[in-house]
Amino acid sequence: MPKLYKRDESPPARTVMVVAHILGLSYEPHDLNPVFRDQDTPEMVKKNPMKTIPTWEEDDFCLADSHAIIMYMLEKYGKPEHEYLYPKDQKKRATIHQRLFFDCGILFPRLRAIMAPTYMGTLTELSKSKITNLESAYEVLENYLQENLYLADDNITLADISIFTTMSSLYGIYPIDVTRFPKLKAWCDTMSEQDYNKKINELGAKEHADGILAIMNYNKKKQMAKL
Template sequence: MATVLYYSNTSPPSRTVRMVAGILGLELELRALTAVARDQDTPELTKKNPMRSVPLLEESDYCLADSHAIIVYLHEKYGKEAHAHLFPSDSRKRATINQRLHFDCGILFPRLRAVLAPTFWGKLTELSKSMKINLEDGYRTLEAYLSKTAYVADDVLTLADISIYSTVSSMDGIYPVDVKKYPKLKQWLLTMSQKDFCQMYNEPGREELVTKITTMMANNKHNQTSKL
């Protein structure tokens, strides 16, 4: 039974799933989607995933959306003893990891998406003041977490780091983390960027996304100026 992943290389949540699958040694059957073109809105995929989001995991007649749910599922189904630290059985450690995953899902990624969506729609030419404030607030929270532990939820790598890294590495490419304000966050980003699974599954898509966003902002500005 093949484990199929509908994904987009530029999508941070898609990259999260691919990094976790890579760590677990799980081979995925990849089916690329162009999220901006709304490939995920086809009747076939909408039936499988009414959220019409990317990524989507499919195993036989079972479908699961949302990267945070997917990586927990993959860890619980395919993880071995060597992977226990990613999502340990200890109830408090697991609760902290879950909280960080909710922080990514409910705070960090929506703030990144608030930049991406209007840029792709041709409206955004530069980050607004409120966007910068929201991104800074996310950075400040992560700096506080990293002041307590070496990684965002524990002193060892967990699923929370992988999920948050795919989001924040993209944010950093658009609105760089200030090393003077957030030295621990900057060091964490560097540490994560050097890991093999990040190099393989995150960095290429991150670079592609950041290049697209910066180019499109410039094009949007040019197009809006030319209409004046």
């Protein structure tokens, strides 16, 4: 049975968990605690030199990065009824890839730019530059949604699942302005209603966002106590 090294609060891990659920794919879960740097052990570094979460393992094959993992899963385990998630049409697939690259290259790094200093004890609130970066990313997504009902097609695809797990953490930290980004807000509401969100993504996303806000507040109190 495949193994998934994950953390429920991790958006990329939740992406893999959601796709596995849709495919009906069983796996052996192994929780990693990034606070204790479980992903840095020699055993895990051998499996995933990037020291990131999640990692997918099948026998002697290990794969890192949620975007690579979910594409692999669809190629290997997907049935005809799952083709809507990752269509064979080259242009649609290229669009999905581009949206996934946006997630890993722009959207998630902007979440990580909040996470890292928060966990290190230095971030007490979102700075103007961080808010500007988030709003510019929200604007890109709003524009993507001018073209289709979903981010890459008129059906939910891997792009929607991956980006939504990131967004479901982000909008818990910085809510979507429905006046500026109505299509993005409507898309998030639609994704929130999917059964796999309620079963797998929702709780981890809330714990992630609530945890970041709580640590920010703790950091602020700690810094004020030093004054």
